[in-house]
Amino acid sequence: MLEVAYKRRKLWKRCYFGEVIVVSKVVLSYSGGLDTSVCIPILRERYKYDKVITVTVDVGQPQSDLKKAETRAATLSDKHYTIDSKEEFVEQYLFPLIKANGSYEGYTLGQAIARPLIAKKVLEVADREGVSAIAHGCTGKGNDQLRFEAIFRASKYKIRAPMRELNLTRSEEIEYALEQGIDVSTTFEKPYSVDENLWSRSIEGGRLEDPACVPPEDVYKWTTAPTKAETKLQLNLDFKRGVPVSIDGRHSSGLELIRELNEVAGKRGIGRTDLMEDRILGLKAREIYEHPAATVILTAHKDLEALVLTRKERKFKELVDSAWAELAYEGLLEEPLCAALDAFINTTQERVTGSVTMLLHKGLATVRARSSPNALYSEELVSFNDKSLDQRDAEGFSKYHGFQSRAYRKFVKY
Numbered sequence: 435m436l437e438v439a440y441k442r443r444k445l446w447k448r449c450y451f452g453e454v455i456v457v458s459k460v461v462l463s464y465s466g467g468l469d470t471s472v473c474i475p476i477l478r479e480r481y482k483y484d485k486v487i488t489v490t491v492d493v494g495q496p497q498s499d500l501k502k503a504e505t506r507a508a509t510l511s512d513k514h515y516t517i518d519s520k521e522e523f524v525e526q527y528l529f530p531l532i533k534a535n536g537s538y539e540g541y542t543l544g545q546a547i548a549r550p551l552i553a554k555k556v557l558e559v560a561d562r563e564g565v566s567a568i569a570h571g572c573t574g575k576g577n578d579q580l581r582f583e584a585i586f587r588a589s590k591y592k593i594r595a596p597m598r599e600l601n602l603t604r605s606e607e608i609e610y611a612l613e614q615g616i617d618v619s620t621t622f623e624k625p626y627s628v629d630e631n632l633w634s635r636s637i638e639g640g641r642l643e644d645p646a647c648v649p650p651e652d653v654y655k656w657t658t659a660p661t662k663a664e665t666k667l668q669l670n671l672d673f674k675r676g677v678p679v680s681i682d683g684r685h686s687s688g689l690e691l692i693r694e695l696n697e698v699a700g701k702r703g704i705g706r707t708d709l710m711e712d713r714i715l716g717l718k719a720r721e722i723y724e725h726p727a728a729t730v731i732l733t734a735h736k737d738l739e740a741l742v743l744t745r746k747e748r749k750f751k752e753l754v755d756s757a758w759a760e761l762a763y764e765g766l767l768e769e770p771l772c773a774a775l776d777a778f779i780n781t782t783q784e785r786v787t788g789s790v791t792m793l794l795h796k797g798l799a800t801v802r803a804r805s806s807p808n809a810l811y812s813e814e815l816v817s818f819n820d821k822s823l824d825q826r827d828a829e830g831f832s833k834y835h836g837f838q839s840r841a842y843r844k845f846v847k848y
């Protein structure tokens with residue numbers, strides 16, 4: 435945990451009689467972007483906090499974003515923490531997501547799944563710093579406010595949401611930022627709201643708010659346009675108990691493996707999604723995402739499940755996966771139902787071990803082959819050249835198959 439305190443600001447105030455008055459402190463979940471930067475002076479001026487402590491949780495966003503947050507915090511906040519949570523993000527959040535084939539309306543849940551972890555880390559700093567309140571920079575229109583507060587509200591701290599409470603428009607916000615000497619130049623250069631972590635990059639806002647607008651190519655950063663992605667790549671992705679462990683037999687940590695797949699699949703134009711999404715509040719939103727590694731891993735994982743799970747398990751697991759994704763989208767991973775779903779999912783994943791051969795080409799991640807020591811498939815049984823199953827046994831089965839449909843049509847003959 436990197437902790438930087440800026441000494442220039444007073445940590446306490448002294449009144450006339452020399453008695454020490456406790457300073458009021460607030461901890462802010464800080465991305466380094468415009469919204470959360472503007473929150474810092476607002477928390478001092480409007481909410482009268484003496485000290486604003488900023489926390490940036492590293493869940494795999496670009497180094498440049500972390501640096502920018504640190505630099506901005508150095509001029510704006512009283513103390514800043516950068517907390518490296520990448521491994522925890524992979525092992526405690528992304529691995530369960532992979533096992534659950536995490537997808538909400540086609541969204542691979544990258545931003546949603548990171549929020550509870552970020553909120554918990556911010557809470558840890560709150561406890562350590564003895565603050566009286568916790569703040570976030572989310573607006574009142576999105577999902578993130580609900581996901582953060584689902585965690586924050588289980589604590590003793592007051593919750594402050596300046597963006598939501600002051601109901602500022604974008605131009606009012608920019609005006610205020612200029613007054614405060616906050617650099618807004620990049621806000622004009624990049625009119626989109628982008629959120630990035632190891633699992634996905636989301637792009638919203640600006641012209642993209644019109645669902646009829648075809649996104650300009652420059653909204654994409656992780657992926658080459660599929661039509662321009664000429665090179666092919668075939669690779670074997672190995673899974674152990676439902677999670678990816680190696681590429682072409684090279685073992686690597688989840689973090690390294692996801693980074694490598696983002697790189698090689700992104701170059702082949704894989705993992706772009708443009709969808710109409712139903713937010714928790716009910717608002718519909720047009721969302722664009724990039725998630726190359728997620729597409730490759732989830733496609734391979736589902737295919738391996740098809741090889742090793744029974745038909746009944748697969749069918750029931752679709753319901754469980756969909757319930758899991760809804761909880762993850764809502765930021766309700768602490769809900770007891772989630773633990774119950776995880777218990778079912780983990781039981782099924784005991785057998786999801788094996789290898790899937792994937793072809794990455796022109797925006798598509800295609801399964802070319804798969805194998806597993808736990809396969810339920812038997813080449814011998816299904817082959818037309820084998821006599822170990824007597825085909826004549828199927829005749830009795832076929833007499834009953836569709837029996838009720840024939841009865842309904844008053845055609846009761848077998």
Ligand code: ARG
Nearest residue numbers: 545546577627628629636721
């Ligand atoms: N629609 C996505 C979600 O709700 C993306 C959220 C992006 N958040 C952001 N602060 N830019 O998970």
